[in-house]
Amino acid sequence: MATSTSQATSTCGCVGKISPAHFDPWGDKGIATKVSDSASLPMGAGGHHDEQHRTGRPAFQKKYAFDGRDVVTMYWLAWLDHTPMGRAWAARATLR
Numbered sequence: 001m002a003t004s005t006s007q008a009t010s011t012c013g014c015v016g017k018i019s020p021a022h023f024d025p026w027g028d029k030g031i032a033t034k035v036s037d038s039a040s041l042p043m044g045a046g047g048h049h050d051e052q053h054r055t056g057r058p059a060f061q062k063k064y065a066f067d068g069r070d071v072v073t074m075y076w077l078a079w080l081d082h083t084p085m086g087r088a089w090a091a092r093a094t095l096r
Contacts, residue, residue: 021048023057025069038079041071
C-alpha cells in the first residue's frame, strides 16, 4: 500500500494527493467488503473518491482507457520483485 501512495498516478490524470483505490479484479467481493490491499491501484484523491465512485468502475476504466486488472497486476508484481517483504512472501509461497 505504501508503494501505491507514493507513486504518480497515470490512470486518471488526477493531481493532488495519491490514494489507493481498491479494485476487485476477481469479482468475488460482496457489498460492504473490502478488497485486499494487494489489489489496489494509485489514483489521485479526486479521481478515486469522486469520479470513480460516482460513475462506477466500468465507466471510469472505459473513459480513461485502462483495465484495472492490468494495473493491479503490474503493481502486485512490482511489489513482489522490488521489496524485501514481497521477495520474502514470494519465497514462502513457492515452498508450498
